Amino acid sequence: xxxxxxxxxxxxxxxxxxxxxxxxxxxxxxxxxxxxxxxxxxxxxxxxxxxxxxxxxxxxxxxxxxxxxxxxxxxxxxxxxxxxxxxxxxxxxxxxxxxxxxxxxxxxxxxxxxxxxxxxxxxxxxxxxxxxxxxxxxxxxxxxxxxxxxxxxxxxxxxxxxxxxxxxxxxxxxxxxxxxxxxxxxxxxxxxxxxxxxxxxxxxxxxxxxxxxxxxxxxxxxxxxxxxxxxxxxxxxxxxxxxxxxxxxxxxxxxxxxxxxxxxxxxxxxxxxxxxxxxxxxxxxxxxxxxxxxxxxxxxxxxxxxxxxxxxxxxxxxxxx
Numbered sequence: 001x002x003x004x005x006x007x008x009x010x011x012x013x014x015x016x017x018x019x020x021x022x023x024x025x026x027x028x029x030x031x032x033x034x035x036x037x038x039x040x041x042x043x044x045x046x047x048x049x050x051x052x053x054x055x056x057x058x059x060x061x062x063x064x065x066x067x068x069x070x071x072x073x074x075x076x077x078x079x080x081x082x083x084x085x086x087x088x089x090x091x092x093x094x095x096x097x098x099x100x101x102x103x104x105x106x107x108x109x110x111x112x113x114x115x116x117x118x119x120x121x122x123x124x125x126x127x128x129x130x131x132x133x134x135x136x137x138x139x140x141x142x143x144x145x146x147x148x149x150x151x152x153x154x155x156x157x158x159x160x161x162x163x164x165x166x167x168x169x170x171x172x173x174x175x176x177x178x179x180x181x182x183x184x185x186x187x188x189x190x191x192x193x194x195x196x197x198x199x200x201x202x203x204x205x206x207x208x209x210x211x212x213x214x215x216x217x218x219x220x221x222x223x224x225x226x227x228x229x230x231x232x233x234x235x236x237x238x239x240x241x242x243x244x245x246x247x248x249x250x251x252x253x254x255x256x257x258x259x260x261x262x263x264x265x266x267x268x269x270x271x272x273x274x275x276x277x278x279x280x281x282x283x284x285x286x287x288x289x290x291x292x293x294x295x296x297x298x299x300x301x302x303x304x305x306x307x308x309x310x311x312x313x314x315x316x317x318x319x320x321x
Contacts, residue, residue, distance in 0.1 A: 001026045001027070001028055001048070001068045001069050001070060002019065002024065002026060002027050002028070002069075002070055002071050002072075002073065002230075003027075003028045003030060003069060003071070003072040003073070004016055004019075004027060004028070004029055004030065004072075004073045004075065005030040005031070005053065005056070005072070005073070005074045005075055005076030005100070006030070006031055006074075006075035006076030006077065006114075007027070007028075007029030007030060007031050007042075007047070007050070007073075007075070007076075008029060008031040008033055008038050008039065008041050008042050008050065009031060009038065009041070009075065009076070009079075009173075009176075010041075010169070010171075010173050010174040010176075010177060010181075010219065011075050011114070011166070011169060011219060011222060011223070012029075012031070012041075012073070012075040012076070013041035013042060013045065013173045013320075013321075014171065014172070014173050014219045014220065014222075014223045014321055015073060015075065015223045015226055015227075016029065016042075016045045016047060017045060017223070017321055018220075018223040018224065018226070018227050019227065020045060020046050022227060025046040025047065025048075026048060027046075027047040027048060028047065028048050028049055028051060029042070029047050029049070029050045029051070030050075030051050030052075030053050030056045030076060031050065031052070031053060031076060032052055032053050032054075033050070036176050037175070037176045038176045040175075040176070040320055041173045041176070041320060043320065044320070053076055053096075057096065057099060057100070060099070060100070060103045069107070069109050070109070070110065071109065071110040071111070071112065071230055072100065072104055072109055072110070072111050072112070073112050073113075073226065073230070074097060074100055074111060074112070074113040074114065075113075075114045076096075077092065077093045077097075077114060077144075077145075078092045078093055078141070079141070079177075079180060080141065080180055082139065082141075082274065082275065082278065083139075083140060083141055084140070086140045089140050089141060089143075089144040090144060090147075092144075093141070093144035093145065093148065094144045094147045094148050094151070097113060097148045097151075098148065098151055101113075101148075101151075101152065101155075101157060101161065104161070105155075105157060105160065105161075110161075110162075110230070110233060111160075111161040111162070112161070112162045112163075112164065112226065112229055112230060113148070113161065113162070113163050113164070114145075114163075114164055114166060115145050115148070115149050115163045115164060115165045115166070115238065116141070116142060116145040116165060116166055117165050117166060117167040117168070117215070117240070117242065117280075117283050117285065118137055118138070118139060118141060118142030118145065118280070119132075119135050119137050119142050119143075119145050119146040119149065119165065120135055120137075120280075120283065121135060121136040121137045121138045121142065121280070122136070122138065122280065122281070123280075123282055123283065124136065126286065127240065127283065127284055127285060127286045128240075128286040128288070128289075129165055129237075129238045129239055129240040129286065129289050129290075130289060132146075132149050132150065132153060132238055133150055133153065138277070138278045138279070138280065139278050149163055149238060158236065158237050158238070159236050159237070160236060161236065162229055162235050162236055162237065162238075162239065163237070163238045163239070164225075164226065164229070164238075164239055164241050165238060165239065165240045165241060165285075166217075166222065166241055166242075167214070167215040167216070167217055167240070167241065167242030167243070167283055167285050168182070168214040168215060168216045168217065168242070168283065169182070169216075169217055169218075169219050169222055170182035170183075170184045170185065170216060170217075170218065170219065170305075170306075170309065171218050171219030171220060171305070171309055171313075171321075172219065172309065172312075172313040172318075172319065172320060172321040173219070173320055173321055174219075175318045175320075183199075183249065183252065184252070184256060184306060184309060185314070187252075187253060187256050188256065188260065188310065188314045191256070191257065191260055191262055192260075195262065195265055196265045196266070196267055197253050197256065197257070197264075197265070197266050197267075198266075198267050198268075198269045199249045199250070199253060199266055199267075199268055199269070200212070200249075200268070200269060200270075200271040200275075200279075201268045201269065201270060201271060202281075203271065203276055204281055207281055209268040210248060210249045210250035210253070210266065210268060211248045211249070211250060212248065212249055212279075212280075212281045212282065213246035213247060213248050213249075213281070213282045213283070213284070214246060214247065214249070214252075214280070214282075214283050215242035215243055215244070215245065215246050215247075215283045215284045215285045216242075216243060216247055216252065216302055216305075217241065217242050217243045217285075217299055217305075218299060218300050218305035218308075218309070220300075220305075220321075221243075221299035221300055221305075222241060224297070225241055225290075225295065225297075228295035228297075229295060231295075232293075232294060232295055235293055235295060237289075239289055239290050240285040240286055240287055240289070240290065241285065241290070242283070242284070242285030242287070243285065243299050243302070244284070244285050244286075244287040245284065246282060246283065246284035247302055250266065251302070252302065252306075253266050255302055255303050255306045256306055256310070258303075259303075259306045259307045259309075259310040259311070260310060
């Protein structure tokens, strides 16, 4: 059996689809569905059951799951990067992860877990996944991820588990995330409604408006890599997972307008005050470590990924994958 925490969420549900496509259906999904539309990500997927994240942790403590578990993909977390409740993030993202890791380590179960590029903060120490300790995240969300990365290393588990630092992921099944969904999804909706796409102004002189840069990666490329990491068990330690190339928001906007067959019309809006000291102006995954493994494969170009997302999913009424 494979356990996928966050299995009804954005990346988690796409991973379940990828596993299904590989003939794997012995999957236990762990998540909190709530009253929103996240449940739609599960429609058409093949799995054993869905367990609430709190019940799952209690059942772990009671020893309900054991020898039948082959691997755990721990993708569940509170992913609102601007969450202000630090105590909640400590419990939900850090201590929950540590409890799950203790369980996996004691039973020799493979754990592949989601870290984040937000751990790199402003990037003063670069974006190498060979550097973990001493990073300076700009948000409590990023710090909760950094805390768990450091916990894994401190407890000597880096040689047993695989941590994946996701960069800016976009693609189908993110629709339930609302304001936390990708700028591709939000931009698509804005362009359809008004013909215009909004981007934040820059507040640093070295970046013109819209020239802030991120490393964008399509969710299908993410899930292909996660599957290959599972397939080849020797992949251990921390790995960046991005395209390896930074693109500006202006570039992304023009790619999206082109994919939608629209004339570009961009407006630059004020960034909320609370974001200005927490905003990453540049991210770019250093992929040297991943490139040394047998699983590395270049991801889709930004143009191809956005075009597929628009044509196959967004133009089709936000079709789920």
